[in-house]
Amino acid sequence: MLQRTIGPLVFALAALFASLAQAFDLTEIAPGVFAHQGQTALMSRDNFGDIANLGAIVGETAIAVIDTGGSRAEGEAFVAALQQRSAKPIRYIVNTHVHPDHIFGNIAFRGTGAVFVGHKNLPRALAVRGPHYLASFRETMGALVDEVVLIPPSLTVESETTLDLGGRKIVLKAWRTAHSDADLTVLDLQSGTLFAGDLLFLRHVPIVDGSLLGFLAVVDELRAIPAVRVVPGHGPAVAPWPQALDAQKAYLDHLTRDLRADIAKGATLAESVKTAGRREEPNWLLFEDYHTRNATAGFAELEWEAP
């Protein structure tokens, strides 16, 4: 009986593999520029960690990939989808920062021989946080975490680096501590497309895992980038530039203003985080999952400004 069921199962599997690449949505948002939209959700077994936006830029001789997804399975689906769009070799894997939803898929790209690229602080961030991520994501990702191997960058960006994909140059910029302490953006000069990583959130509440004041300052500096469209780290796959920055800027401003007022009044951290920035709630998804955390980190940071 079992033998009889296995035959069809194998057929079904083969069909599924073939359909996998098509099923992984990858949209050409500008000639030779692709973006994948992650779900606005927390990483889980059910979504295979597919919560971050990913991208790829195809030059005349090579492809650069921007972030690899939240699991090996997602990374493999991404590779398969990409190979259907272009036969050119994948030469660079750019990680925009250290968070698991952007780097857990790296392992799926190791076989391509591509060079892994990141912020100068990324190796250190991986060392300090990697083991914790592998342990803590077991809770929600289960055995998917067993397939993850953390791959640090072999090419790091100190301040700015230009990569040539053959007739197409992309500019990688390393930022000061903002969303995290290893934020990197990618600008495709040809199409004017900016891959902002998690320096830009849309709809998904922003996350402050570096510095609230740094994030605010970087938002203003980002505005000067001559792009026409942006792929945010979370939210819609593509958005108009620089208007896409406005909602996030308002969120960070509100939170900062409320925290400063509470600190001046002598409120404790535990008291302040219950109310600071709460009026932003209707504007964002996943607010309950991240907002109090942002307020907590922001309070501890801004407290040092108080007289």
Place this chain on the structure above:
Amino acid sequence: MRAWTASLQARHRLDRSEREGARSLRRPAATAVAALFLLAGAALAEEPKIDPWPGLVADIFHDRAIKTHEGVVTLDAPKRAEDAAIVPMTISLLEPGLRAATLVIDENPMPMAAAFSFGEGAGVQKIETRVRVNSYTNVHVVGETADGALHSVVKFVKASGGCSAPAIKDQDEAAANLGKMKFREFTTANPARREAQIMIRHPNSSGMQMDPITRAYIPAHYVDKIEVRQGDALIFSMEGGISLSEDPSFRFVYAPNGAKTIRVEAHDNRGGVFKGEWPIGGAS
């Protein structure tokens, strides 16, 4: 569910039944079915957790008897560690003349977060600090009364979700500002008590991780002792470790003794000594 995740979900389920089927081919079908159920069960079941607390009682409190009740100390902790690196903990000391209070994060790699000792007559009623919480954990506070008896309370704290890690936020800034201190005072309703806060810039880092490029282990670097005095009289001292948050902070309520200054001396595990002195009475 997205199309690609739906197909992957199906693939994983098929993988599993195929593996199971192949392994069971030479066995009776009933065994195979039983094995399938076992496999599903094993995947769902959590590994049994061992409560570290009895071991911690032995290590930290040398197996002394500890009474569990809320009459001597209480602990305010959030239900969930929102930011794993900065979790506020407020200890209230209900009984006057308490000698010591120890804060333990049971499941952390270095559970003993802070052991506070109080100066005689310092009248400390409350002390708020911030800790790192690595995973789902019980947090204990053990108070020691003047007669040497131990009294504990416990709170359960859920681990933070998402990409929050009990790690330092900005390592370069932490190194640049190492040892900088800040003193704040707050108005209190009770004129017989004052409320103040001491903050120290310090990475308070656990070390232990390997730098993937240099292959060298990052050494631990943390504040291991602080003494806070009004004039020469001790308000409290603290012995701590890597479970305290970066930039350790202590906000406390105490009984003023008429001294003109607050004096703080902190030490770290690498021999760093940090001192500060501030006039009392900036606020109110």
